[in-house]
Amino acid sequence: MTKHIVIIGGGASGIVMAAHLAQNCNQAVKFRITIVEAGPHLGRGLAYSTSNPSHLLNVRAAGISAFAEVPDDFVRWLHANHPEAAAEAxxxxxxxxxxxxxxxxxxxxxxxxxxAQTAPVRIIAQECCGLRQHEAGAEVLLADGSVVPAHFVVIASGYGVRSAADGPLRDPWQEEVPQDRDARVVVLGTGLTMVDKVLSLLDADHQGPILAISRKGLLPRPHGPHHPLSLSTADIPLGASIHYLMRWLTRLVVAHQAVGGDWRDVMDGLRPHIQTIWKHLPKDSRARFLRHAASFWDIHRHRMPQTQATRLQAALYDGKLAIKKGRFVDALANSDRTILTFHDIASSTCCDLEADAVYDCRGIRRKSIHGLPPLLNSLLKQGQARQDCLGLGLEFDSNFNLIDARGKSSHRIFGLGPVTLGTFWETIAIPDIRLQAQHIARQLQAHRLEAFTLSKSGEVH
Incomplete structure (x- = not known):
């Protein structure tokens, strides 16, 4: 029996999904895999397309294998292909x-x-614009008007990528650093994307002022020794309000530090339980968390390597980098410069600032002013999907099946990675994505196809 699976998105999530499908093939069940990706580079997406050696993984090499059950897969690959990098790591x-x-x-x-377990993976270099579900499978609608039939579809794309039409704000992943080394640069956001952009500027020996603006003005905390605290679900107050939960977490950190531990131990010990916590968190508490606590959570949860932290602290000390608390209001092009308007939180006033380049590094939770990608927009308009209650992504059930506008789970369309952010919260890092991919692959292997088959031409019967 051969099942045809179409994966929408050829970034890290899509490749990890394909790898788990291949791993779950056996004599009785095989998969034929098609990846639909309009971008030029498979397996890289935004995060891994960089060629700058200063842009480091924020997860240790030992923890980022594509397979949870083979934790040293990436490390062994490093030793075989880049032994110097493995030694440096x-x-x-x-x-x-x-x-x-x-x-x-x-x-x-x-x-x-x-x-030998799978047929060669087929790559279709186009954008997916929509899906049609049938009792016997699904049809993938492509930008050129063609249709690809499949037994199952896995949406492994991002939830929304900033458009070049977002005015004069620059894309930090696409735009090079200014040629003028004395240019005034502003970076919106102070998370890990900002860290990468500032390091790129420092690598280019940029001499002009760099100002980073965010509402809280907080930098990601540096990594430290890795000793996760052992926690079970019985230790965690599931279903409690966000106020009670954060108070419990604070007390746990204080108690652990009192016996010589580190706050990172608590955060790392909590990681396997985060999706369960999010699932049981009341909806109003989720919204309150996003408004008041998400920034503090991010800087402790999504940390940067110590080498990066050292360079940023040096730039702050030398005056090359400054950080200001502010809320972005608007940006207008003025000849070859940009007029940035932001609300200065310290003075509670609106300020205008002229800059040579403004990079938008505010992260994936920011909603694009140009709406969603064509596929997701189509699914929502046709009632095949609905957004989660906070608008962070599409809604999925506990088995990663897409939920439609009536609340019914699809048995043909699945999702993993950033598109599931609102349902599962921790879905953007490889350790989380690989577990999702493993779960979906096992479901698809076990799914019975008694009612229909695919012909050699790929048509659904």
């Missing part, structure tokens, strides 16, 4: 340049194409 507490992980994912895809 050992000295740098396990953090390596992100471009190597993109290479690793590309190698996974090449391995899939030569695997």
């Amino acid at each position: 050992a000295m740098a507490d396990g953090f390596v340049p992100r471009m190597f992980y993109g290479d690793y994912l590309e190698d996974l895809l090449r391995t899939l194409s030569t695997s």
Whole structure:
């Protein structure tokens, strides 16, 4: 029996999904895999397309294998393909340049194409514009008007990517640093994307002022020694309000530090339970968390390697980088410069600032002013999907099945990665994505196809 699976999105989530499908093939069930991706680079997406060695993984190499049950897969790949980087990682507490992980994912895809367990993976270099579900399967609608039939579809795309039409704000992933080394640069956001952009500027020996603006003005905390605290679900007040939960977490950190522990131990021990906590968190508490606590959560949960933290602190000390608490209001082009308007939180006034370049590094939770990508927009308009209650992503059930406008789960369309952010919260890092992919692959392997088959031409019967 061969099942045809179409994966929408060829970034890290899509390749990890394909790898788990291949791993779950056996003599009785095989998968034929098609990846639909309009971008030029498979397996890299935004995070792993960088070629700058200063852009490091924020997860240790030992914890970012594509397979949870083979935790050293990436480390072994590093030793075989980049032994110098593997040696440096050992000295740098396990953090390596992100471009190597993109290479690793590309190698996974090449391995899939030569695997005896699966047919060669088919790549369609187009954008998916919509889906049609049938009792017997689904149809994938492409930008050129063609249709690809499938037994099942996995949406592994992002939830929304900033458009180049977002005015004069620059895309930090696409735009090079200014040629004028004395240019005034403003970065919106102070998270990990800002860290990458500032390091790119420092690498280019940028001499002009760099100002980073965010509402809280907080930098990601640095990583430290890795000793996760052992926690079980029985230790966690599931279903409590966000106020009670955060008070419990604070007390746990204080108690752990009192016996010589580190707050990072608590955060890392909590990680396996985060999706369960989010699932049981009341809806009003989720909204309150996003308004008041998400920034504090992010800087402790999504940390940066110590080498990056050291460079940023030096830039702050030398005056090359400044951080201001502010809320973005507007940006207007003025000849070859940008007039940025923001609300200065310290003075509670609206300020205008002229800059040579303004990079938008505010993260994936910011809703695009140009709406959603064509596929997601189509699914919502046709009632095949609905947004989660906070508008962070589409809504899925506990098995990653897409939920339609009537609240019914699809048995043909699944999702993983950032598109499921609102349902599961922790869905953007490889350790979480690989578990989602494993779960979906096992479901698809077990799913019975008694009612229909696919012909050799790919038509659904």
